Amino acid sequence: MSIARWAADRPLSNHEQIVRTLGLEILTGVYVPGANLPPEPALLSRFGISRTALREVLKTLSAKGLLISKTRVGTRVQDPMHWNYFDADVLAWKVSQGLDETLRRHLVEVRTALEPQGAALAAQRRTAADLAELRRCIAAMTDPGHDQRSFAQADLDFHVAVGTASGNPMMRSFAAVIEVALLASFSLTSPIDSPALQAQVVAAHAAIVDAIEARNAAAAAEAMRAVIQSGFDRA
CATH class of the missing domain: 1.10.10.10 (Winged helix-like DNA-binding domain superfamily/Winged helix DNA-binding domain)
Structure with missing residues (x-):
C-alpha cells in the first residue's frame, strides 16, 4: 500500500x-x-x-x-x-467534492505538460527491469476481472512505472503526488464495462511501452499524449 x-x-x-x-x-x-x-x-x-x-x-x-x-x-x-x-491533503479534499470538468481539465493540462516528456526520457534511459515492470503493468490492465477501482489502480501503477523508467525521480514523484486525483480520474473514465474498450485502452498503453522498448522517444511521447487525451474524452 x-x-x-x-x-x-x-x-x-x-x-x-x-x-x-x-x-x-x-x-x-x-x-x-x-x-x-x-x-x-x-x-x-x-x-x-x-x-x-x-x-x-x-x-x-x-x-x-x-x-x-x-x-x-x-x-x-x-x-x-x-x-x-500538490499538497496531498488539499488535493484529496478537492477531489472529495467531486472531479468536476474544471479540475479534470487542469489535471489533463498538467499531465500533458509532464508525462509525455517522462515517456520520452524512459525511451532513452529504460533498463531491462523497467521494461519487465511496464509489461507486467500491461498484463495487469488486461485482466478481465477488474472493477473500476482495481483497473484505475493498475492504470496508475503503469504511469508510475513510466515515471520510474524515465530515470528522473521528480517524474516518478509526480504520479505519487497527484495519486488521489489520478485514481479518481481513472475510475471516472474506466473502460471495464466494455471488453472491447478495455482492450483498446490497454493497446494504447502498450503502444507507449513498445515505443519505449524501441527507444523511440518521439513515438513514446506521442503515444502518452494520446492516452491522456483519450482518457479525458471518455468522460
Missing part, C-alpha cells in the same frame, strides 16, 4: 481532524477567499482545544496555502491561486 493510501485509511488525530474540517470549509466556500476566519475565541470554543493547538492548526493550513495571518488583520482565506494543489 502506498503512503498516500495508508494515510487516507488510518484514523486521523484531533489536529488532523480539525485541519481537515477547516480545510474543507475553505474549499467549499464556507469561508470565501478574502474573508477572515472566525476570531480565535470562537474557534477555541468550537473545537475545544488550547490556543497552542489552534495555532498549530492554522500554521498547517497556512503552509498549504489556504490561509495567511497578518497583524491587525487576522487570519484570512487566500485566493485559490495560492492553494497548494
Whole structure:
C-alpha cells in the first residue's frame, strides 16, 4: 500500500481532524477567499482545544496555502491561486467534492505538460527491469476481472512505472503526488464495462511501452499524449 493510501485509511488525530474540517470549509466556500476566519475565541470554543493547538492548526493550513495571518488583520482565506494543489491533503479534499470538468481539465493540462516528456526520457534511459515492470503493468490492465477501482489502480501503477523508467525521480514523484486525483480520474473514465474498450485502452498503453522498448522517444511521447487525451474524452 502506498503512503498516500495508508494515510487516507488510518484514523486521523484531533489536529488532523480539525485541519481537515477547516480545510474543507475553505474549499467549499464556507469561508470565501478574502474573508477572515472566525476570531480565535470562537474557534477555541468550537473545537475545544488550547490556543497552542489552534495555532498549530492554522500554521498547517497556512503552509498549504489556504490561509495567511497578518497583524491587525487576522487570519484570512487566500485566493485559490495560492492553494497548494500538490499538497496531498488539499488535493484529496478537492477531489472529495467531486472531479468536476474544471479540475479534470487542469489535471489533463498538467499531465500533458509532464508525462509525455517522462515517456520520452524512459525511451532513452529504460533498463531491462523497467521494461519487465511496464509489461507486467500491461498484463495487469488486461485482466478481465477488474472493477473500476482495481483497473484505475493498475492504470496508475503503469504511469508510475513510466515515471520510474524515465530515470528522473521528480517524474516518478509526480504520479505519487497527484495519486488521489489520478485514481479518481481513472475510475471516472474506466473502460471495464466494455471488453472491447478495455482492450483498446490497454493497446494504447502498450503502444507507449513498445515505443519505449524501441527507444523511440518521439513515438513514446506521442503515444502518452494520446492516452491522456483519450482518457479525458471518455468522460
